[in-house]
Amino acid sequence: MQPRIPRPTVIAAIIVGMTAVTLAGFLLPALWYEAFDRHDPARVAFSAAGVATAFALYARMLWLNMMRRTAPGHRFGLAAIAAICWTLPLLGVGHGWGNALLVPAGLIAVVLPLRQAIPVAAAAAVLTPVYGVLLGLPALSVLYEMVGVPLAAFSGYVQVWLFHVVQELREARAEVARSAVGEERLRFARDLHDVLGHSLQAVALRAEVAERYLDRDPGRVRKELTEIQTMARDSVRDVREVVRGYRATSLRTELDGMSAVLRAAGIRCDRPEVSPELPAHVHEPLGWVAREAATNVLRHSSATWCEITVRTGGDHVHVEIVNDGAPRRAAGDSGSGLTGLAERIAAAGGRFSAGPSGDGTFRVTAAVPASPAVPASPAAPAARGEA
Structure with a gap:
């Protein structure tokens, strides 16, 4: 210890x-x-x-x-x-x-x-x-x-x-934590720039060509506008792919990244075992739990260790993250990140809780159903629209 x-x-x-x-x-x-x-x-x-x-x-x-x-x-x-x-x-x-x-x-x-x-x-x-x-x-x-x-x-x-x-x-540990967050932001900015830079420049050039032929060749203008629409749709798809790479990655990848960042910050954190047979739909909500928990440990605690547990029990997949060095908070004092996590897990049909345990530790637990939640039937709204 x-x-x-x-x-x-x-x-x-x-x-x-x-x-x-x-x-x-x-x-x-x-x-x-x-x-x-x-x-x-x-x-x-x-x-x-x-x-x-x-x-x-x-x-x-x-x-x-x-x-x-x-x-x-x-x-x-x-x-x-x-x-x-x-x-x-x-x-x-x-x-x-x-x-x-x-x-x-x-x-x-x-x-x-x-x-x-x-x-x-x-x-x-x-x-x-x-x-x-x-x-x-x-x-x-x-x-x-x-x-x-x-x-x-x-x-x-x-x-x-x-x-x-x-x-x-x-001071060095705090600086490592700040650097890890900054590097992640820079990586996202770099990927977003690489995806959008060329596409937006091409759209601007096509728009200039369309403007140049506006009075002389309506057919050419129509063709350029069609190309602009295609490029815009491709750009939207590319941006979604970039964001999906940050938001909908596998739970194993998120936990590996979390343990690596915490160890770099001087916090003892062993990489947990994750079953390769986890249902696909649990990765995104539980991956968000891992990301937000890592941010909380780095920014809001003086932790020296962090334990991560992933298990499948009954009809739920459970993730539990516990760290020491938790600040004392008043009851009900939770940040917007934890509130957002609770909403995401609730939307997935799961259970979420986070808070100090009274022994100097902070515990985050989330459970997502092993079977995907059945979305609400659109029949009722359609009926109202037809009415």
Whole structure:
């Protein structure tokens, strides 16, 4: 099962929250000791102000850099965090304040460009343990500082980089969906141009010839008008063939195209098995269901998977399309595309339903009779006409 990817702001808030928990593990135990063991109001006020300032600056700069709102002034914020975290251990390294030396390292590769972050992180990896030795940290703690600084710098860089990668992948998927729709429109426009361009030009030329012989040769004019009528009828037939290629194709072709487009957009969608013995009349209405469902998945959801099922049960052919990432809609809130599908399926004598299922999925189901619907008898209208 593929997890649904939240919005970028939600991911950023989660990262900032997890980072705050990590910072709390570094700083709050020492602050607790100052507040409840030493009972020195001045020391408590100083340490609490330093911890709160470091927390606020760290969270703000991490958020702004993930939102790509970087600024040169962030370097001063990083310097302020470093000054605070290197001052707090002066209260005493024996009760956890030595951990504060690692805090600024997580922002080095976030705030600074990579070409500057590498030498700064290397310098911090040397200066931090040296400062720890001067403060009187145990040898094991000094070794921990030496290893922890580059690891913290790398971790900060990776988490922001991965956040930006996820955001770019979301934008790329949306662009792929827009491109698929645009390519389909261009293909239709190209086919329509190829069919109508030559025919309309020939009609225009025949009309000019007829106009030229209007007063001199009525027989020639009559012949040209007959040719114009023939060309016009042929053009109408050709346009119908083009439209039929988009509207009345086989259900298997529609489902193959749907699964291919969704996979190109990064949505897991397996091509379903379609029986070659399906009645011919079910292909057009169920093909429309597949097209509209693909459009809805691409445009109106943040889907990661889509399941398509085709089965023949009883006297109906059933198609069911389910996807995750469905938006929450009010009851009765359906687009014109789904309304049009309901009308098409009803005209074919079938049943149609579409809507969210309450578990984050959107379900489209359609059933068309295996036997073609019997059209209404024209006897009654004819009788009224004769009357």
